[in-house]
Amino acid sequence: MPLHSIDQNQIEDITGVSWNRVRRSLAKAGYTIAQRGEVEFVEDFPHGDPLIVEIMTSSTSGGNKNKRSTIPMAVEDAILKDEHLAPGINYRQVWARMVSQLIVKSEVAIAWGGKTVWVLQDKLVDYISETTALNVHQFLAENTDEVNILSLGYQGDFEKGNGVIELSRGDLFAGPISSNPQSQPSFQDMIHAPLLPSQSVLMNALTKRYPTVTNSLAP
Numbered sequence: 309m310p311l312h313s314i315d316q317n318q319i320e321d322i323t324g325v326s327w328n329r330v331r332r333s334l335a336k337a338g339y340t341i342a343q344r345g346e347v348e349f350v351e352d353f354p355h356g357d358p359l360i361v362e363i364m365t366s367s368t369s370g371g372n373k374n375k376r377s378t379i380p381m382a383v384e385d386a387i388l389k390d391e392h393l394a395p396g397i398n399y400r401q402v403w404a405r406m407v408s409q410l411i412v413k414s415e416v417a418i419a420w421g422g423k424t425v426w427v428l429q430d431k432l433v434d435y436i437s438e439t440t441a442l443n444v445h446q447f448l449a450e451n452t453d454e455v456n457i458l459s460l461g462y463q464g465d466f467e468k469g470n471g472v473i474e475l476s477r478g479d480l481f482a483g484p485i486s487s488n489p490q491s492q493p494s495f496q497d498m499i500h501a502p503l504l505p506s507q508s509v510l511m512n513a514l515t516k517r518y519p520t521v522t523n524s525l526a527p
Contacts, residue, residue, distance in 0.1 A: 309354035309422075316348045322355070358422035360413060364406050364432065371395040399435040407498055411485055414455045414495075423452050430461035433481070442497035444481050453482035455495040 316327040323330050331348070335341060340351040371378030376385060377393040385392035410426065417424040437444045444457060459479045487494035 309358050310356045311352045312355040313349050313351045314353040314355055316350075319350060319353065358417060358420050360417050360422065360424040361427065362406075362409070362413065362424060363427045364402055364429075397429075397431060399432055402432060403436060403439075410455065410495065410498065414485060418454060423456060425452070425456045425458055427458045427460065430459045430476075430479075433457065433459045436498060440498050442495060443493070446493060447481040447483040447495075449480050449482040451482065452480070454485045455483055457481040 314322075316331070319330060319334075320327050327348070331341065334350055334353075339353065342349050342351055371381065371394075373381070375393055376382070377395050379395060382392050382394040386394075406426070406428075414424045433444050436442060444459075447457075457480070459481065461476045463474045463476045484494045486496045
């Protein structure tokens with residue numbers, strides 16, 4: 309939110325808390341409070357439409373000690389010799405954490421008159437597009453919408469670079485939370501399966517393993 313000079317009466321209206329009570333919290337938090345006449349002002353109070361920025365950093369998958377792909381071993385090998393095997397990105401864990409919040413936080417920001425922007429690695433955007441019914445790439449946009457994803461990646465052959473690694477120019481993907489009619493693509497497709505296998509896949513799997521439950525529920 310932008311910062312503004314707001315008087316105590318406005319802050320009471322905004323927060324729904326008495327000035328004496330909220331003033332203690334503001335002073336403790338480090339806000340600048342100044343008095344003009346008989347009215348106090350907070351000179352740097354956030355006021356306006358909120359912009360929520362969610363940075364989804366990708367954690368690493370578990371390494372393998374036998375292959376020396378744990379983080380400590382990978383760092384050790386990278387220092388002592390040229391070849392090293394680092395753990396990969398745990399896309400699934402990050403996606404699961406994100407999908408549980410994406411719709412809700414976007415809706416809340418809209419209700420407050422603002423927007424939520426999700427900052428993702430380009431590889432995570434690719435993973436979502438490949439493993440869900442949502443093809444994020446088809447929502448490439450120049451302006452924000454209900455759901456907004458800013459995708460960033462490394463430039464060129466970053467593994468051979470030295471010093472600070474530059475990020476590529478970000479791509480903005482934006483679109484509606486849900487669609488009407490439902491056949492139109494929307495970000496809600498992220499929770500849907502990319503394809504529905506035929507029942508023969510299930511039956512074929514059952515031929516390889518005897519069912520542990522034998523009582524039939526059928527009449």
